[in-house]
Amino acid sequence: MITFEYVGLRYGIGPEVLSDINFTLEPGSFHFLTGPSGAGKTSLMRLMYLAHLPTRGIVRMFGENVVTVPRSKRMEMRQKIGTVFQDFRLLPHLSAFDNVALPLRIAGRKDHEIRNNVNELMEWVGLADYMHALPNTLSGGQQQRVAVARAVVAKPRLILADEPTGNLDDKIGARIFKLFEQLNKTGTSIVVATHNLNMMREFRHPCMILDGGAMRIEHLGQRTSDLVDKLREAF
Amino acid sequence: MAKAKGSLGKAKTRQYDLPFQKDIGTRYMTTVITLMVFLGFLCAALGLTLHAINTRWTTGLEGKMTVEIPAQGIDQSLRERDALDAIAQSVIAEFQNHRFVRKIEVISQEAMTDMISPWLGERQNYADLPLPVLISVEVEGTLGEKDLLTLQNAVVSIDAASRLDTHKDWLAELLRFTGAIKLVALVMGIVITLTTLMAVAGVVRARLAAHMADVELLHLMGATDTYIARQFQGHILGLSLRGCLIGAGMGVLMIKGIGWVAGQLGFILMPDFAITMSSWVMLCLVPIAIIGLCFVTARATILNALKDMP
Ligand SMILES: Nc1ncnc2c1ncn2[C@@H]1O[C@H](COP(=O)(O)OP(=O)(O)O)[C@@H](O)[C@H]1O
Ligand SMILES: [Mg+2]
Numbered sequence: 001m002i003t004f005e006y007v008g009l010r011y012g013i014g015p016e017v018l019s020d021i022n023f024t025l026e027p028g029s030f031h032f033l034t035g036p037s038g039a040g041k042t043s044l045m046r047l048m049y050l051a052h053l054p055t056r057g058i059v060r061m062f063g064e065n066v067v068t069v070p071r072s073k074r075m076e077m078r079q080k081i082g083t084v085f086q087d088f089r090l091l092p093h094l095s096a097f098d099n100v101a102l103p104l105r106i107a108g109r110k111d112h113e114i115r116n117n118v119n120e121l122m123e124w125v126g127l128a129d130y131m132h133a134l135p136n137t138l139s140g141g142q143q144q145r146v147a148v149a150r151a152v153v154a155k156p157r158l159i160l161a162d163e164p165t166g167n168l169d170d171k172i173g174a175r176i177f178k179l180f181e182q183l184n185k186t187g188t189s190i191v192v193a194t195h196n197l198n199m200m201r202e203f204r205h206p207c208m209i210l211d212g213g214a215m216r217i218e219h220l221g222q223r224t225s226d227l228v229d230k231l232r233e234a235f
Numbered sequence: 236m237a238k239a240k241g242s243l244g245k246a247k248t249r250q251y252d253l254p255f256q257k258d259i260g261t262r263y264m265t266t267v268i269t270l271m272v273f274l275g276f277l278c279a280a281l282g283l284t285l286h287a288i289n290t291r292w293t294t295g296l297e298g299k300m301t302v303e304i305p306a307q308g309i310d311q312s313l314r315e316r317d318a319l320d321a322i323a324q325s326v327i328a329e330f331q332n333h334r335f336v337r338k339i340e341v342i343s344q345e346a347m348t349d350m351i352s353p354w355l356g357e358r359q360n361y362a363d364l365p366l367p368v369l370i371s372v373e374v375e376g377t378l379g380e381k382d383l384l385t386l387q388n389a390v391v392s393i394d395a396a397s398r399l400d401t402h403k404d405w406l407a408e409l410l411r412f413t414g415a416i417k418l419v420a421l422v423m424g425i426v427i428t429l430t431t432l433m434a435v436a437g438v439v440r441a442r443l444a445a446h447m448a449d450v451e452l453l454h455l456m457g458a459t460d461t462y463i464a465r466q467f468q469g470h471i472l473g474l475s476l477r478g479c480l481i482g483a484g485m486g487v488l489m490i491k492g493i494g495w496v497a498g499q500l501g502f503i504l505m506p507d508f509a510i511t512m513s514s515w516v517m518l519c520l521v522p523i524a525i526i527g528l529c530f531v532t533a534r535a536t537i538l539n540a541l542k543d544m545p
Contacts, residue, residue: 051455053545071542072459079457089452093254102252106458 001027001158001189002048007057009043017043019213021057025191027157030184031217032200033193035210041193042086044210045162048191049083050074062157079107082156084164086193088147090135096146097122097131103154121149124179126172140167148176152183159183161192170198177203252453253446255470264438264471265478268529271431272482272522273489275424279521280490282420283514285413292409298337300372300401302326302390306365309396319368322394326370329389335382338373372399428528435475435529439467439536451544460541464534471533472526479522486518 002025009018017040025031033041046052047059050066059066061077069077082103090099097118104114122128125145135143144167151159159180165173177192177199184190191208194200200207206219255261304322308314323341330336347366378386383401390399443450453463 049455050545051451071545074545075454075457075459077457078455081457083455089448091252091254091449091452094252098252102453103456105252106453106456106462 001025001029001062003058003060004047005058005060007047007054007059009040009047009052010055016055016213018047018210018215021215023208023215023217025189027189028184028187030180030190030203030205031192032205032207033191033210034195034200034207039210040213041210042162044208044215045083045086045160045191045193048158049081049160050078079103079154080157082151082154082159084144084147084151084159084161086162086166088135088143090143090146090150092135095132095134096127096138096142099135099146100149100153103150103156107154109154117153118149121153125149125176141169141172144168145172145176148179152179155183156188158189159191161190163193163195165194165196165199173199174202251466251470253442253449253466253470255442255466261474264434264474265481267434268431268475268478268525269482269485271427271434272479272525273485275427275521275525276483276486276518277489278420278424278427279518280486280514282417282424283517285417285420287511287514289410289413292406296402296406298374298376300374300399302370302372302397302399304368304370304394304397306367307396308394313365322397323368323370325393326390326397329393330372330386333382333386335375335378336372337375338371340371342369342371428525431525432528432532435471435532436536439471439533440540442467442470443537443540450541454544460538463541464537467537468530468534472530475526475529479526483519483522486521490518 002023004021004023007018007021008016010016021044033044035041043052047054048061050061053059053067062080064073064077066074066077090096091102094102100118100121101114104117109117119128119131122131125148127142127145127149130138130142135146138146144164148161148164151161151164161180165176168176173196180190180192181203206217208215208217302323304319304326306313306319320341327339327341330339344366347369372386374382378401383399387399390397450463
């Protein structure tokens with residue numbers, strides 16, 4: 001699904017934000033991505049949702065090298081990825097409904113299909129009453145839920161969520177995680193960048209830990225609790 | 236403020252994924268297209284009218300000539316009416332010897348009076364004017380040099396003061412004149428088209444720059460360039476449609492107005508300035524062509540700009 005080989009990323013002429021990142025994510029896997037603020041979580045996510053190309057190394061998504069793949073193919077790849085951006089990036093002039101409907105419209109789905117899917121999902125994230133609201137009239141948490149709904153609505157093969165519960169209380173946060181969990185059971189690969197130790201403890205998934213530009217993966221097991229404790233100390 | 240369920244903060248029906256409606260310069264864009272269509276409309280009307288006049292005069296005068304027998308003889312003395320009529324009869328008799336002369340007749344006094352009365356005003360009696368006698372001649376097709384020379388010589392040998400007028404000279408003059416104006420109309424049409432295209436391309440580029448973040452977002456969600464271009468196209472199409480309708484409406488009013496004024500003044504040169512049905516159809520093509528051009532330009536501009544994005 002995703003393979004990184006000796007990947008490095010720098011912004012402009014700045015220092016390398018990520019260096020020598022190596023990992024492989026199998027289809028249907030679920031990973032947390034964590035690390036202190038500024039460690040490069042969002043940068044790593046950007047590489048995966050193809051907003052940036054690596055400055056060195058090879059990134060393979062869905063079996064294709066993202067640098068050499070033709071542009072049209074890259075668009076197809078992006079349609080298979082659902083992203084929750086850290087800053088939501090909702091279109092301010094579109095209603096919550098239309099924001100969520102966007103990926104389906106881009107994929108050229110039929111109107112009634114769009115309506116059914118979006119309505120169902122808005123209900124699930126508890127925003128059924130806010131269908132026609134503009135994003136800037138919604139609270140941060142509500143906007144975040146719209147962003148989550150938009151990321152999952154087109155049933156992507158890979159979901160990348162950058163701190164998707166940062167603005168949510170634990171109850172609704174857990175609900176979002178359960179949604180991811182359910183999608184994961186149907187075969188969707190999931191990477192969630194988060195600081196939320198409770199969630200990491202509750203849903204025992206392997207954890208990609210970024211620190212000082214390098215990354216390691218700690219696998220699920222007895223040690224996860226220890227890991228969480230260690231992380232709690234670290235942040 | 237944050238009452239999302241009320242009318243406050245409720246989104247209008249979605250038209251485009253990008254917020255074009257709020258863009259500055261939307262009205263400017265419509266105005267430019269309106270003016271361009273209006274000017275284009277007038278240019279086309281001018282060109283079509285001149286073309287119609289040209290064809291009317293050329294086909295109307297083809298194979299036609301006039302023999303003019305002036306009231307004054309070669310020695311400047313005024314001649315009697317009867318003498319002029321006698322010359323006319325000789326000319327007719329001579330011309331009828333040639334088989335390519337299809338029709339020949341003296342233009343009646345009444346017809347002459349009708350022709351000159353717009354210039355001279357209604358008079359009781361034109362008889363005391365030294366009017367020439369005119370003979371209208373129609374020949375098969377166009378005459379060759381040799382036959383024409385024969386006829387001209389025949390006229391001069393009957394009466395040295397008379398001459399055969401083939402209308403060629405002043406028709407050539409008229410055609411040169413209308414040709415020049417037609418060229419000006421064509422150049423103006425080209426300038427108008429280029430200006431419109433540049434305006435559209437400029438607006439599209441400005442829009443793209445203004446919505447870059449949103450366009451990037453659409454790209455990240457897998458939107459193809461065509462999908463994004465469709466948004467811009469649709470938006471530009473809407474603007475140009477509005478501009479074209481207003482511009483064409485103004486153009487029609489203007490043409491009707493000119494036609495009315497011309498009718499009131501009774502222009503002798505353009506007795507039927509009124510635009511024919513087929514010309515109206517051609518005129519309708521102007522706004523349609525401009526809309527099409529705007530559409531194609533918007534699409535080409537946007538696709539060209541997007542292809543450099545990652
Ligand atoms: N667009 C950018 N241009 C320049 N530097 C950036 C940009 N985005 C992030 N950075 C830098 O890269 C580093 C990692 O940032 P980021 O990936 O956002 O970390 P995280 O999401 O883990 O907080 C930070 O030092 C940040 O300043
Ligand atoms: Mg971040």
